[in-house]
Amino acid sequence: MSRPPRWPLKIFERFCDPELFDEIGGDLEEMYMQWERTFGARKARRLYIIHAIKFLRPFIFKKRKRYSTNVMTLNHFKVSWRNIKHNTGFASINIVGLSLGLTCAILIYTLISYHLSFDNFHGELSRTYRFVVEEHRQSPEYYSVVPQPLGKAFANDYDFAEKVAPHS
Numbered sequence: 001m002s003r004p005p006r007w008p009l010k011i012f013e014r015f016c017d018p019e020l021f022d023e024i025g026g027d028l029e030e031m032y033m034q035w036e037r038t039f040g041a042r043k044a045r046r047l048y049i050i051h052a053i054k055f056l057r058p059f060i061f062k063k064r065k066r067y068s069t070n071v072m073t074l075n076h077f078k079v080s081w082r083n084i085k086h087n088t089g090f091a092s093i094n095i096v097g098l099s100l101g102l103t104c105a106i107l108i109y110t111l112i113s114y115h116l117s118f119d120n121f122h123g124e125l126s127r128t129y130r131f132v133v134e135e136h137r138q139s140p141e142y143y144s145v146v147p148q149p150l151g152k153a154f155a156n157d158y159d160f161a162e163k164v165a166p167h168s
Helices: 007-015 018-039 041-054 065-086 088-115 148-157
Strands: 133-136 140-143
Touching (some): 065 088
16 A cells, blocks of 8 residues: 655645644545555545645635634624614714714813823922912913912911912
8 A cells, every 4th residue: 555645735734724634634545545445546646636635625724813803803894884874874973972072081181181280299289279360351361370479468368378389
């Protein structure tokens, strides 16, 4: 008994899923032995090569994670686009609501982070106060500079004012 040619099996191993390769490769070798007994070595080699090539079907190929993830993501976009086209009114309400919600959240975060960024260099932030002057001309304007006597008046009038630092 001769052995089947190795090159078709090496090509098949390169493209085949490892879980399926052992089973299909073993079946091909058994079929080769049966063909060799029935038809002879020359015809058995030819049948072996033909059947090895026929086994290269798309479902046998190795699965690549990147490929399947990209296909799945593309599929999600296709389904989303079809739903948006089919339900345009409902989709536009959802998209506008989502964009308004995100815009409001970003604006609130920006506003709060701006107001919490003042005087962070002091050691006792919970005991620090900041005065702002509001001026009304054509539109209200705010300044962090206050008149000089305000610091002395604040220290004299309120007991919790331990120290007053003028801001220039």
